[in-house]
Amino acid sequence: MQNMCIIFAAFVTAIILGSIIIPNILIISLRKRLFDEPDARKVHKRPIPRLGGVTFFPVILCTSSFFIAVRFLIGNLDVTQLLNGGVTELLFLISGLTLLYVIGIADDLIGVRYRKKFLVQIISASFFPLAGLTINNFYGLFGIYEIPACIGIPFTVLLAVFITNAINLIDGIDGLASSLSMIALAVLGIIFMIKEEWEYALLAFVCVGIIIPFFTYNVFGNADRGRKIFMGDTGSLTLGYILSFFVIKYCMYTGSVPAENLIDSPILVCFSILLVPSLDVVRVVLRRARNGKSLFKPDKTHIHHKFLDMGFSPRKALISIQLMSAGLCLFTLITVHQGWDDTLVFIIDVLVWSGLNLWFDKVIKMRRNNSVIK
Template sequence: MLNYIFDILIKAGADVDALKLTYATAVPFVLSALLGWLFVPRVLLISRKKKLYDIPDARKVHKQPIPRLGGITFFPVLLMSFCLSIGIWMLMHLYGGFTQVYILIARFIMLAVGMMVLYLTGVADDLIGVSYKDKFVVQILCALLFPLSGLWIHDLSGLFWLHEIPAWIGMPLTVFLVVYITNAINLIDGVDGLASGLCSISLFTLGMAAAIKTQYLFCMISFSMLGVLLPFWFYNVFGNAEKGKKIFMGDTGSLTLGYLLSFLLVYMASLDKMGFPRGMLLMGFSTMIIPLMDIPRVMMARVREGRNPFTPDKNHIHHKLMRTGMKPFWTMVTLLVVTVFLIAFTVITVKLEVDKTLILVVDILLGVMLHLIIDHFIAKKEKQKK
């Protein structure tokens, strides 16, 4: 039936590549969005009935208990929409973009295993709590699945004037980056819509890059996750807490998102003849430059103060913006706009073949300038109080 419909469209003059591109982006996105709108309200209902709340404290922005199991929908919806999209795709015989299928299957199975382990770890943390040491060990074990499946960074594409690197450097680097990205998303989740908004921008950027390069399988998984983030983001940002319509993603969601994004970035940066431009590693990391830069700054500040670098505090970039007097909503909007600007700058300069190390240095300097501007307004705000 589906193949018959596709044949009719072709006979009507539809372009095959355009049909594939439309399918790979629209179908998984719509499926995930519909499933998200179906599941998120029900998770809210269960959370309220079972009193599964994130309780406010001195470090948190919200002032009343909020359900924190929104992220429990991410992995199941991703799996359902992705598998449905692939199943329909194969029934319609749209096999373009599925090169080296046995390798792809192995790597996506490894991804599913790692995501499931982190998903269950996140659920345990949201319900009963898991120490940061235990979470760290689990993240490392899940990260090891990437090089185990043959997926690791072989080439830095001229970054730091390096190109092809040996396995004994590339594999540990890959594990480090997976753990780093996963924690970056987890730690930036402190303001409504910020972590999900940043991940949505990243998923859209990476998904469109894959679509343009006809990497349809890659595109499907990006838009499958993007779709479920849409209803969650709506409830997270615009939901009314007093009416029980607001929800957080919790560690279940942030760990799942961080792991998937690290998989996509490493995949695009690896030498698999996937057709991605060699500057994709840098362009991919520009989509998450704000949370990635925030981790070392916050940890160094904690060490200088003689505290454990893994202890939580209110020194993240979103906390700093709010100390200037900015409301949480506009804090989220500001950081998303800055992210879009940094992505555009990085993509344009990579396309112009500017030295990649120089691009990275400029990106870092722009991030430092942002913090200096924020510090200026914090000092101004504190001076007005005196």
């Protein structure tokens, strides 16, 4: 109970700090004219400050460090367990976040070429295997269980880069990346609470706490009054990297229970809560490769662009994508818990996602044809 009270206090503190800092970031952005300028690819029609994500890392670091120290002072922290791996993992996490924070700010202020950002992402992702965190078991997905280190280590780095970019690329309309990240972090936080890994649960809910005030300004802020802000690459890279850390931490097989006897597959659980950004990135990259376009050049083919092309407003598109994500996530969690084969559930998810996208394409085509006729 004491651990839960500390987590709640950390969660509230993150909300308060975010609510104090974000308005000041807005003032600085407006005075220095640090805007995200509209163009043909973007949804907004007027310049909007894009430094909301600058708030994330400092608040997360400050709040998490403070309340972990509080747990230590009141004797509610298992120091032995923390020293056996937790400290190393958290320090490498902070190191990677620092690199991404710096490159994110540089990109938001002056722009950074994608190759440089990609290189920094790979370096940051490489910190996870150094901390002893790797994907070492597939828990029966595609009939695969144990994964040798020679495959698991590069796969871990690839997965971390993939998740980081998935959150970065889904950040196309107000509240989408932040709300998807917030829900995923909340689910992972609850999982770590159940597993009694309190430091990670605390970190997850601190992240949720800082997202809440940002989400308020991002979705409900009035641009005409200078009360609206974007997270920018600084924010999306921070959230994506933290999510990748939690996913790898949760999915790493520790050997406490035989992998064959686990009821819920960690791989599929994580896939379900990040299904929309993950499958959207795969779809967009495959489409670009098929059309002979650069895999890294931005375009208007993401899932949120499809909803806008179908006539949805940004707010309705946000709600619809969230409902779609929640439906697929619930289906996956329920079927896996009931003992369905992991591979079958994964295939159904991909087929449903593909079918929905084909339907969306037909609706967009019909809408465009009707516009031409009129």
